[in-house]
Amino acid sequence: MITIFAVAFLMALGLSWYSFETIFTLRGLEWFISISMCFLAVQKLQDVESFSTMFLNYDLLARRWVQYGKIYPFGEAFAGILMVAGALTWLSAPVALFIGTVGAVSVFKAVYIDKRELKCACVGGDSNVPLGFVSLTENLMMMVMGIWMPIRMYLIG
Amino acid sequence: MKHQSSTQAQSATLYRMVMPSHLCPYGLKSKDLLERQGYEVEDHHLTTCEETDAFMEEHGVETTPQT
Structure with a gap:
C-alpha cells in the first residue's frame, strides 16, 4: 500500500520533470492522485470476484445493489486513466466524485461510527490492510479530484 | 431444500x-444471483x-448460505 503511493508519487514527479522541467507542479499533484487511483484499481481488477465479496462487508451501495462491487474497480480505473490524461473531465470527475463519496461515507460509517474492525478491499480481495484512515484517504482523494479537476479545467482554464 | 416449482x-x-x-x-451475492437468474x-x-448453528445442525451442512 505504501509502495503504491510512493511509486505513484515518484512517477508523478518524473512526469512533472519531463513535461515542465521542474519536479513540483500542480499537474504533478494531479498525476500523483490519478496514478494512485490506477494502481489501486489494478489491484482490485486482479480478482474482481474476491474484491466484490470483501467490498460487500462495508460498502453501503454494494449492499443494496450487489453488482456495484464489480463495476467499482472499472470505474476507478476509468476515472484514473482519464485524469492522468486530463481528458473528458466532464465524465471522469463525476465518476470519481461519485465512487469517492459513496466509499468515503461507507468507510466512515464502518470505521468511525460502527467501530467495526474490517479488512480493506482497496488493494484487492486478498489484502490484510485494515480498513481505516488509508482507505478513507483513497476515497477522499477521489472526491478531491472529482471536485478539483472540473474547477481547474473549466473555471480557471 | 430445492424448490423447483412447476409454475413459470x-x-x-x-x-x-x-x-x-x-x-x-456470500448471502448477499447468492440472493443477487438468484434474483438475476429470475428466481x-x-x-x-x-x-x-445460535440460529445459524441450529440451522446447520438440522440440515447437516457445514456452511451458510444455503439455497
Whole structure:
C-alpha cells in the first residue's frame, strides 16, 4: 500500500520533470492522485470476484445493489486513466466524485461510527490492510479530484 | 431444500446470515444471483449465531448460505 503511493508519487514527479522541467507542479499533484487511483484499481481488477465479496462487508451501495462491487474497480480505473490524461473531465470527475463519496461515507460509517474492525478491499480481495484512515484517504482523494479537476479545467482554464 | 416449482417463475429458498454485526457477503451475492437468474427468492435471515448453528445442525451442512 505504501509502495503504491510512493511509486505513484515518484512517477508523478518524473512526469512533472519531463513535461515542465521542474519536479513540483500542480499537474504533478494531479498525476500523483490519478496514478494512485490506477494502481489501486489494478489491484482490485486482479480478482474482481474476491474484491466484490470483501467490498460487500462495508460498502453501503454494494449492499443494496450487489453488482456495484464489480463495476467499482472499472470505474476507478476509468476515472484514473482519464485524469492522468486530463481528458473528458466532464465524465471522469463525476465518476470519481461519485465512487469517492459513496466509499468515503461507507468507510466512515464502518470505521468511525460502527467501530467495526474490517479488512480493506482497496488493494484487492486478498489484502490484510485494515480498513481505516488509508482507505478513507483513497476515497477522499477521489472526491478531491472529482471536485478539483472540473474547477481547474473549466473555471480557471 | 430445492424448490423447483412447476409454475413459470422459479422459486428458491435461501437461508443466510443477517446479523447486526455481520451481514454475510456470500448471502448477499447468492440472493443477487438468484434474483438475476429470475428466481423468486424466499429469503430467510439467520439473525443469531445460535440460529445459524441450529440451522446447520438440522440440515447437516457445514456452511451458510444455503439455497
